[in-house]
Structure formats: structure tokens, C-alpha cells
Amino acid sequence: MISYQDKKVTVVGLARSGLAAARLLKKLGADVTVTEAKRSEQYECLARELGEEGVVVELGGHSRAAVAGRDLLVLSPGARLDALPVVWAGEEHIEIVSELELAASVCPATIIAITGTNGKTTTTTLVGDVLKAAGRRAFVLGNIGMPFSAKVLEMKKEDYVSLEVSSFQLETIHAFHPRVAVILNLTPDHLDRYRDVADYLEAKKRVYMNQDRADWLILNETDAALRALAAEAPARVLFFGKNAQDAEFDQNQQAVLAVAAALGLDRRACLEVFKNFKGVEHRIEFVRVLDGVEYLNDSKATNIDSTVWALRNIKKPVVLIAGGRDKGSDFASIGELVRQKVKFVVLTGEASDRIAAAWHDVVLLEQVTTFEQAVRRARQHARTGDCVLFSPMCKSFDMFTDYEHRGRTFKEIVGRLR
Known part of the structure; x- marks a missing residue:
């Protein structure tokens, strides 16, 4: 394992992963500085x-002084590679790694790394539930909510970690070596x-770059794009x-x-977990039924x-609440599905104008200023037997700290509806 004793390390970002790092x-005995672009009461x-x-x-x-003369720069998942601290570190030939790489460098446990666009x-x-059902001690960490760095010192060699990893985190790995790597979809x-989908795939492919024939x-x-990776893996x-x-x-x-x-786990452990699984928070999560509307x-x-x-x-008629910070998505590409499944759309956030332009001739819609307005207007448009679905299609950072904050806010507003 790498020693960080007396190393001068700067962490970029003070959100959950940066704090844990x-x-x-x-x-681990390092001399630690954190640089964060934002200022808030929480920070x-x-x-x-x-x-x-x-x-x-x-x-x-960010100040250059926070980076100058350091031995290592550790990036939170949201830090961009063109951020000033990263540029300055590159100019001074300072090693740059992700929080994922940092935690993995001191991890004695078996790592299962799961990436892909959806379903992670x-x-x-x-995977974590199946490991536990099979009698293994397992940690469920990463982009799922609890950072890898927050729990890695609790792990032992016989333990397992089921790890959700993003393309952002994979950009700055060097020695990260999962025993099992999974790419779900693209x-x-x-x-x-990213420049295009091929560039995005290149980042995802890094999940297996340090594997060998002892790994999976x-x-x-x-x-088809993922199937083709077998030839180079x-x-x-x-x-x-x-x-079948x-x-x-x-x-x-x-x-x-x-x-x-x-x-080598018993398949029966999987079947038992599948039978009892209730889903994950913020993913098509049932909140309540009010006046016959789900x-x-x-x-x-x-x-x-x-x-x-x-x-x-x-299966029900949908009143959709969408919007947030745009990621360059092609909203027009799903126009026909929206026409078939959605009776009304309420838009909010930075991407509101782009979505409205893509769907103006597809579905009835309106744009509102605040998130609470969006929820209340959706309620007004919904009728008994309908479903109000909050599925934003966008990042949360225009109004919220993360998707969890956004989801909790939605549930709080829905809970206050009368």
C-alpha cells in the first residue's frame, strides 16, 4: 500500500467525497489542504x-498557493480537468488522482467496480445485498452516496466492496484494479x-485497464459497443x-x-435478494397517493x-416534471415516446428553454420559475388515475447540491400538498 505520511496533498472540492478524502x-499522516470554489454556510x-x-x-x-509545491492533487468527482487547480498542478508536474484512486490505494478488500450510463x-x-446474503462482509460505496474514502480504513482483506464508479472518477485513476469490473450499458x-459518445466510452473503458487474467x-x-470490448480486455x-x-x-x-x-457465489442468494428488494431511493420511488394521483x-x-x-x-397517464442543468442532451430524440406517454409537462431550471423548444409541438407544457411551483402546477394538471413523475433528465446543480437533495425536496413538497 502507498504511504501518505508527511505528503503534502491538496484536495479539490469540499462536497461529500472531498470531505472524506x-x-x-x-x-494517514498527510499535510492536507482543501480548496473549494464555492462559499456557503454549510462549507x-x-x-x-x-x-x-x-x-x-x-x-x-482557488488560489495557486493551495497547489504550489504539493506532492499530490486529489479530485472530487465533480472537479473538471480544466479547473484551475488541475491546470496549475499539470504545469508543476504534480500527480493528479481521483478520490476513487486514493481510497483504492489503501484498500485491502476485494473491489467490484460497477459503471455504465444507467442502473449503476x-x-x-x-451486489452488496447478495454478498451479505452469501455470508460475506460487504461495503456498498462510491457514487451511490457514501464515499469510498469514508469507509476504506474499516476494511479487511477478506471483505468486499461493491463500488459505483463514474466516468469522471475513472478519468484520473492510475493503479485502480477491481477484481470484478462491470459495464452495464452505454x-x-x-x-x-465529453466530445462525443466515443470519448465517453474511452473514460468508461478505464475501469478495466489494470485488470489481468485473474480478474473478470x-x-x-x-x-454492440460493449460487446466489442471483449476482444481488447x-x-x-x-x-x-x-x-436464456x-x-x-x-x-x-x-x-x-x-x-x-x-x-463463485450461490445463485440462490441472488434469487432471495431479488425477491425481497424494494428498490433504491430517488429511482422511481413511490412517495404518496393524493386524490387518486400517484x-x-x-x-x-x-x-x-x-x-x-x-x-x-x-402504465398510467403521466404528468412529467423535468429540467435542471443541461448536459448537452438531445431532448427531441424522445419526442415520440413523450407524445405517447405524457399528458402534460411542467419545466423548470436552466434546461427549461431547450426542452420546451424540443417538445413544443409534441405535448402540452408550461415553464415555471421555482421547483415548488413546478410540483404544485403538476398537481393542478393531474387527475384521478394519473401519475406525477419527477424525472428531470438533467443535473441538479442549478438549484440543489445533488440529486439526493433534489429528491428529498420533491418529497417534502409533495408531503405538504393538501
């Missing part, structure tokens, strides 16, 4: 806490960050998606069965394909 590094509070722990924090902008959180949760996403790569056989490959024996299960469940096979929270739908999946699986 800073605390991990301090416990001021965290800065005071970290200061008492011996961590230097700067808020409200559900699959990561199911559809256009994050095109505000699990790929979706129904996706250094690991042994298992496919899911076309196995697993046809009764959805693709997330089929991926879990493949992970279980790779790890309210569903799908805040985790940060791209078009997530919303497509939700619409296809809802």
Missing part, C-alpha cells in the same frame, strides 16, 4: 470542523464534458443480457447474476435514458 489523508461549518482537525481550507475560489446504483446495491450522457470483466452482450469476460436461463430477470439483475458467478420521485434520472426507462415502465 481530506479526513482519510489526515488519518463554512465544514471548514471550521476540518480546521480543528488540522486541515487547511480555502473557500470561495441499483446494481451496486444488489448511451449518450455528459456530452457537456462483465459486459452487456446486447450493446485483459481480464476474463462474462456476458449478460442474452442468457436469465430471461425472467431485468438487465440489472442479470448483471448481478454474472457478478455472483464470477465470485407521485413518484425519480430524481436520480439525470439523463434522457433514465427518464425513458421510467416512462416505459409506468
Whole structure:
């Protein structure tokens, strides 16, 4: 394992992963500085806490002094590669790694890394549940909510970690080496960050770059681009998606069965977990029924394909609430599905104008200024037997700290409706 004793390390970002990375590094004996572009009451509070722990924090902008002369730069998942601290570190030839790479460098446990455009959180949760059902000690971490760095020092060699990983995190790995890597699917996403889908795929492919023949790569056989990766993969490959024996299960469940096979786990543990699984928060989550109208929270739908999946699986007429920070998505591409499934759309957030332009001749819609207005207007348009679906198709950062904050706010507003 790498030693961080007395190393001078700067962490970029003070959100959940950055905070966990800073605390991990301090416990490992590093000299830690955190630089955060934003300033808020929450960040001021965290800065005071970290200061008492011996961590230097700067808020409200990045200074070159926070980077100059450091041994290592650790990036939170949201940090862009063109951010000033990253540029400065590159100019000084300072090593740059993700929080994922940092935690993995001190992790003794077996890592199962799960990536893809959609289904990551559900699959990561199911893998963790199956491991526990099979009698293994398992941690469920990563982009799912709890950072890898927050729990890695609790792990032992015989433990497992089911890890949701994003393309952003994979951009700055060097030695990250999962025993099992899973790529669930690939559809256009994050095109505000990547040149095109091929560029996005290159980031995803890094999940297996350090694997060898002792490891497993699990790929979706129904996706031609992913199926083709088997020819270049250094690991042994298992496919899911076309196995007749697993046809009764959805693709997330089929991926879990493949992970279980790779790890030698009893298939019966998977079946028991599937039977009892209640879903994950913020993914087509039932909130309440009011006046015969069902309210569903799908805040985790940060791209078009997530919303497509939700619409296809809802049988009732839909009043859709959508919008947020745009990622360069092609909203017009799902116009026909929206025409078929949605009776009214309420739009809010930065992407509101772009979505309205794409759907103005497809469905009745209106644009509102605040999120609470959006929920209340959706209620007014819904009738008994309808479903109000909050499935934004966009990032949350125009109004909220993350999709969880956004989803909780939706549930709170719906809970106040009378």
C-alpha cells in the first residue's frame, strides 16, 4: 500500500467525497489542504470542523498557493480537468488522482467496480445485498452516496466492496484494479464534458485497464459497443443480457447474476435478494397517493435514458416534471415516446428553454420559475388515475447540491400538498 505520511496533498472540492478524502489523508499522516470554489454556510461549518482537525481550507475560489509545491492533487468527482487547480498542478508536474484512486490505494478488500450510463446504483446495491446474503462482509460505496474514502480504513482483506464508479472518477485513476469490473450499458450522457459518445466510452473503458487474467470483466452482450470490448480486455469476460436461463430477470439483475458467478457465489442468494428488494431511493420511488394521483420521485434520472426507462415502465397517464442543468442532451430524440406517454409537462431550471423548444409541438407544457411551483402546477394538471413523475433528465446543480437533495425536496413538497 502507498504511504501518505508527511505528503503534502491538496484536495479539490469540499462536497461529500472531498470531505472524506481530506479526513482519510489526515488519518494517514498527510499535510492536507482543501480548496473549494464555492462559499456557503454549510462549507463554512465544514471548514471550521476540518480546521480543528488540522486541515487547511480555502473557500470561495482557488488560489495557486493551495497547489504550489504539493506532492499530490486529489479530485472530487465533480472537479473538471480544466479547473484551475488541475491546470496549475499539470504545469508543476504534480500527480493528479481521483478520490476513487486514493481510497483504492489503501484498500485491502476485494473491489467490484460497477459503471455504465444507467442502473449503476441499483446494481451496486444488489451486489452488496447478495454478498451479505452469501455470508460475506460487504461495503456498498462510491457514487451511490457514501464515499469510498469514508469507509476504506474499516476494511479487511477478506471483505468486499461493491463500488459505483463514474466516468469522471475513472478519468484520473492510475493503479485502480477491481477484481470484478462491470459495464452495464452505454448511451449518450455528459456530452457537456465529453466530445462525443466515443470519448465517453474511452473514460468508461478505464475501469478495466489494470485488470489481468485473474480478474473478470462483465459486459452487456446486447450493446454492440460493449460487446466489442471483449476482444481488447485483459481480464476474463462474462456476458449478460442474452442468457436464456436469465430471461425472467431485468438487465440489472442479470448483471448481478454474472457478478455472483464470477465470485463463485450461490445463485440462490441472488434469487432471495431479488425477491425481497424494494428498490433504491430517488429511482422511481413511490412517495404518496393524493386524490387518486400517484407521485413518484425519480430524481436520480439525470439523463434522457433514465427518464425513458421510467416512462416505459409506468402504465398510467403521466404528468412529467423535468429540467435542471443541461448536459448537452438531445431532448427531441424522445419526442415520440413523450407524445405517447405524457399528458402534460411542467419545466423548470436552466434546461427549461431547450426542452420546451424540443417538445413544443409534441405535448402540452408550461415553464415555471421555482421547483415548488413546478410540483404544485403538476398537481393542478393531474387527475384521478394519473401519475406525477419527477424525472428531470438533467443535473441538479442549478438549484440543489445533488440529486439526493433534489429528491428529498420533491418529497417534502409533495408531503405538504393538501
